[in-house]
Amino acid sequence: MPEARGWHSRGYLPHFDGEQVTQAVAFRLADSLPSEVVLRWRDELEVLPEQQRARELRSRIDKWLDTGYGECLLRDAKIAGIVQSALQHFDGIRYELLNWCVMPNHVHALFTPLPGHALSGIVHSWKSFTAKAINKALGRNGQVWMPDYFDRFVRDAEHFGTAMNYIDQNPVRAGLCADPKAWPWGGATSRLA
Secondary structure, rough: OOOOEEEEEEEOHHHHOOOOOOOEEEEEEEEOHHHHHHHHHHHOOOOOHHHHHHHHHHHHHHHHHOOOOOOOOHHHHHHHHHHHHHHHOOOOOOEEEEEEEEOEEEEEEEEEEOOEEEEEEEHHHHHHHHHHHHHHHHOOOOOOOOOOOOEEEOOOOOHHHHHHHHHHHHHHHHHOOOHHOOOOOOOOHHHOO
């Protein structure tokens, strides 16, 4: 596993990778958001101050993803199960998985890396393993996930509560269920039961 590296970027998004720092992470399917849409939004938002621009872009991305754009491979119970099992597999070994939600075209996870395990290595292992398993299950080849992921380290108890609620409510906001406990591909199912 790679070591925690603090702030870094792979040329896409900035990341904060610190041991035992609780992280809210989202990663999405390769076809879930066309790059030309993001470029258009960035151009439109250029007039806003940097922090407001970043918040608005994130909000637009979240709303777009919740509309279910793309092939939505994760809508298939077998494929969603592959991803959920991967998230749970090293819980308590490499990280403490606090909450998660597998949506039709993206995934949310809230977790704390354990000593010796970096955020980037954990997310890479999830995406690499699941991409191979999904392609095998579907009898296909090719890119499954977007190359990067969105992460935000949890700053305090209020932020933690907001992140937990956001993840729990994502399938409700997207109109996939009326109650988070009814969504079979999330932590709310077992935690709130």
